Amino acid sequence: MANTHGNGNRNGNWGRWGDDDERGTLNLLTPERVLAATRTCTTGKVYSLSLPIQREGVQIFDYRGAPQRLTLTSASDGDRMEAEFGAAPGVGANEDVLVLASHSITHMDALSHVFTQEGIYNGFPRDEFSAIGGAPHCDIRATGTFAGRGILLDLPSHQGVDWLDPGQVIDRAQLEACAEAQGTEVRAGDIVLLRTGWLDLFATGTGEYAQPGLGLDAVSFVDDHELAAVGADNAAIECIPFDDGVFLGVHIELLVKRGVPLLEHLRLAELAADGCHEFLFSVGALPVTGAAGSPVNPVAIG
Secondary structure, eight states: OTTTTOOOTTTOOTBTTBTTOOOGGGGGOOHHHHHHHGGGOSSOOEEEOOOOOOSSSSOOOGGGOOOEEEEEEOGGGHHHHHHHHOOOTTOOOOEEEEEOOTTSSSEEEOTTSOOBTTBSGGGOOGGGOBTTTBOSSSOHHHHSEEEEEEEEEEHHHHHTSSSOOTTOEEOHHHHHHHHHHHTOOOOTTOEEEEEOSHHHHHHTTOOSSOBOEEOGGGHHHHHHTTOSEEEESSSSSBOBSOGGGOTTHHHIIIIIIIOOOEEESOOOHHHHHTTOOEEEEEEEBOOOTTOSEEEBOOEEEO
16 A cells, blocks of 8 residues: 555655655646746757667666667568568568667666665555566556656856766755756756766766766755756766765655656757757656666757
8 A cells, every 4th residue: 555654745755646646746747837848949959868779888787788689680581571471572671679678778767666665656565566567556657758848957067077076976056056057947847957977978988987966965956846857967866976875865865755757878968068958858768567667768859
């Protein structure tokens, strides 16, 4: 039964939208706010925020394995196409088989991704997740498709550097200062994308482990601005090593306690280069039943 461990308003959103809620802060994306987000577009330029899905050249955690694209059919199967489907000589189709981890490269965390002793978001039991069925509650289908007003907080540009230092803890003061310097108003229901510059550092061949990211102090920024979702160009939204040594501490505060969907490894350099700090943001995950996450190709329209 959901909400058996309900938190107070400042410590979480369990029960805020009902005991059976599986959407978390996406409930803040009302039709009125989504419609208003469409009016942020001024240039019509479309940005893909996803890294390419490939075996090399992108960060891949060893335990997740590299994505694989395998050939299912090709010109080498022409005789079979002709025999089985009556294809004319030389006519056929190329098809692939894709094998990749749900949290590989650019991806979204479902609210069932991280658990504590108390369970996952809204108090659903952590032990419900099974090897065959996956998550019966809060799987990626619940939060995998949404749109709204996106804003970019370009921290390296604000701080006058190419990228933040590996392991740098981003606190609330840095976020507020960046938004103010950009002249970016943060509104309830916004989807905030954080550029740390880490992907640019990774492209230089360094920065394999330590990464800049949100610290625990920054959680109050999400609370007080009533954010619908948070994304970043790093691997975990939060800093690595973890702030105060708390394993997945920011994930626990945002995903588990508050139901805030997280998007990781976003490609934000082009938005930053164009000075596009406000845009219509849309994302659709693969609606895999029971999945705790999904690769995504988020789109921003400036």
